[in-house]
Amino acid sequence: EVQLVESGGGLVKPGGSLRLSCAASGFTFSSYSMNWVRQAPGKGLEWVSSISSSSSYIYYADSVKGRFTISRDNAKNSLYLQMNSLRAEDTAVYYCARVLSDGMDVWGQGTTVTVSS
Amino acid sequence: SYELTQPPSVSVSPGQTARITCSGDALPKQYAYWYQQKPGQAPVLVIYKDSERPSGIPERFSGSSSGTTVTLTISGVQAEDEADYYCQSADSSGTYRTVFGTGTKVTVL
Numbered sequence: 001e002v003q004l005v006e007s008g009g010g011l012v013k014p015g016g017s018l019r020l021s022c023a024a025s026g027f028t029f030s031s032y033s034m035n036w037v038r039q040a041p042g043k044g045l046e047w048v049s050s051i052s053s054s055s056s057y058i059y060y061a062d063s064v065k066g067r068f069t070i071s072r073d074n075a076k077n078s079l080y081l082q083m084n085s086l087r088a089e090d091t092a093v094y095y096c097a098r099v100l101s102d103g104m105d106v107w108g109q110g111t112t113v114t115v116s117s
Numbered sequence: 118s119y120e121l122t123q124p125p126s127v128s129v130s131p132g133q134t135a136r137i138t139c140s141g142d143a144l145p146k147q148y149a150y151w152y153q154q155k156p157g158q159a160p161v162l163v164i165y166k167d168s169e170r171p172s173g174i175p176e177r178f179s180g181s182s183s184g185t186t187v188t189l190t191i192s193g194v195q196a197e198d199e200a201d202y203y204c205q206s207a208d209s210s211g212t213y214r215t216v217f218g219t220g221t222k223v224t225v226l
Contacts, residue, residue: 035215037160045152045160045203047215059213062118095159101166102207102215103150107159 002026002106004096009111016086016115022079022096022108030054030074033099036081038092039110046092049081050099064090086115119143119208121218128224135191137221139204142185149187150205151180153198160203164189191223199225 008020022034036048049070050059058070069082079096091114097104121141129135139149149167152160162171164180167187177192191198204218 037217044201044220045154045205045217047205047217050213050215057213061214100162102148103162103165103205104152104160105162105165105171107161109159 002098004098004106004108006094006096006108006111009094009113011114011116012086013117014087014115017082017084018086018113020081020083020094020096020111020113022081024077024079024098027098027106029077033057034072034079035097035099035104036070036079037095037097037104037107038090038113039095040089040092043092048094051079083113086113088115091115119210119214119216121204121206121216123202123204123218123221125219126222126224128226129191129194130226131196132193135194135198135223137189137191137202137204137223138186139188139218140186141206141216141218143209144182144185144187144206146209147206149180149182151178151189152203152205153200154203155200163202194223194225196225199223 003025005023033052035050051070067085071080093110095110096108098106151164154160163178167182168180179190202221208214
């Protein structure tokens with residue numbers, strides 16, 4: 001079964017850091033680009049970051065550029081999102097998703113990040 | 118910044134047809150994708166590359182494209198189709214960014 005499982009979410013103070021992980025299974029992880037997408041409470045979907053299959057190409061939304069870092073370990077079938085200098089507006093459910101062409105065909109169940117003092 | 122605009126809500130009676138539009142300047146040059154999201158769940162891809170349907174998605178879901186507007190059509194709406202729907206595409210300005218539409222709440226009356 002094709003599956004993505006996120007972990008690492010939690011409560012963090014403004015200015016703090018958190019590292020999210022996404023474990024992939026059931027497909028050849030190293031063949032796919034991957035995305036992080038987030039959804040603030042009661043809001044719509046927001047693309048956060050993309051990474052190509054070999055990590056050669058990396059892109060960020062303006063809202064997180066310079067604070068978040070996407071990475072992957074194909075040997076471990078894992079995707080990561082290092083989040084630094086967190087703000088209240090980063091509070092959201094964070095999803096990892098497999099890229100199909102320019103869309104996303106497989107999504108994880110999400111992990112919740114809450115930034116609050 | 119690039120935006121995709123959707124109507125906030127669409128209401129439809131069971132068995133009728135729901136149409137959800139998504140407008141964006143780059144849509145003539147970029148494919149559109151549609152996602153269904155039910156409360157507390159992750160999004161599910163229902164249409165890719167404007168009009169292709171992934172395996173397992175019911176035939177009542179279809180997509181079309183015309184100029185700067187793409188449309189998701191749900192024919193013979195069922196109660197289980199009540200959900201939020203988001204379009205998504207890529208920015209064609211060379212920034213390689215992914216953009217989601219504003220989202221449409223479909224209510225089955």
